[in-house]
Amino acid sequence: MAPATNSDDSHLQLLDKLDITPIPRPFRNPTWKPPQRRNKNIKQILSDASRKEASLLATQNNSGSSTPLPHGSSNASSAGNIALAQSNIAQAAQNLRTLVLERNGHNAFVSGPIATYTNIESPPSLHPAHQKHYCDITGLPAPYTDPKTRLRYHNTEIFAVVRGLGQGVAEQYLEARGAHVVLK
Numbered sequence: 001m002a003p004a005t006n007s008d009d010s011h012l013q014l015l016d017k018l019d020i021t022p023i024p025r026p027f028r029n030p031t032w033k034p035p036q037r038r039n040k041n042i043k044q045i046l047s048d049a050s051r052k053e054a055s056l057l058a059t060q061n062n063s064g065s066s067t068p069l070p071h072g073s074s075n076a077s078s079a080g081n082i083a084l085a086q087s088n089i090a091q092a093a094q095n096l097r098t099l100v101l102e103r104n105g106h107n108a109f110v111s112g113p114i115a116t117y118t119n120i121e122s123p124p125s126l127h128p129a130h131q132k133h134y135c136d137i138t139g140l141p142a143p144y145t146d147p148k149t150r151l152r153y154h155n156t157e158i159f160a161v162v163r164g165l166g167q168g169v170a171e172q173y174l175e176a177r178g179a180h181v182v183l184k
Contacts (some may be wrong), residue, residue, distance in 0.1 A: 136173045137161055150174060 135142040142152035149170035
């Protein structure tokens with residue numbers, strides 16, 4: 001082997017200088033920060049809502065204690081009368097509030113249940129845009145209606161079956177759906 005010359009040493013020094021292996025390369029950008037908004041799951045959303053409702057009810061129950069005295073009772077002679085008047089006003093305010101809430105709640109339920117996202121007892125929508133049509137033969141979603149027999153069908157294969165039905169079979173399908181018209 002030949003002894004190393006000065007040109008070989010300069011070449012090795014240049015390779016060491018240009019080597020990028022020892023330079024740290026972080027995975028993330030150093031200016032990156034996590035987002036401030038975080039997504040909540042349904043359990044967290046429900047617990048937050050119930051906590052908010054509980055705090056709202058607690059403040060409604062205690063709000064009568066801060067009701068000011070009427071102008072006529074400001075001349076009360078003793079502190080006991082003032083405290084009694086305040087408690088009577090607070091109790092009357094709470095009773096009035098509960099009566100109003102009961103009346104409003106009763107009026108809401110007289111006309112039927114209110115349709116909300118949490119109320120399972122709401123009736124189905126009767127709006128024509130929300131009613132899906134299903135194939136009379138297969139039960140699949142039916143975007144088409146045969147103008148001759150008025151049967152709903154899913155695709156061209158079912159259309160061929162509908163057109164190949166015998167006399168009176170289409171009326172039986174319409175009768176099963178409740179769309180059969182009887183002329184007298």
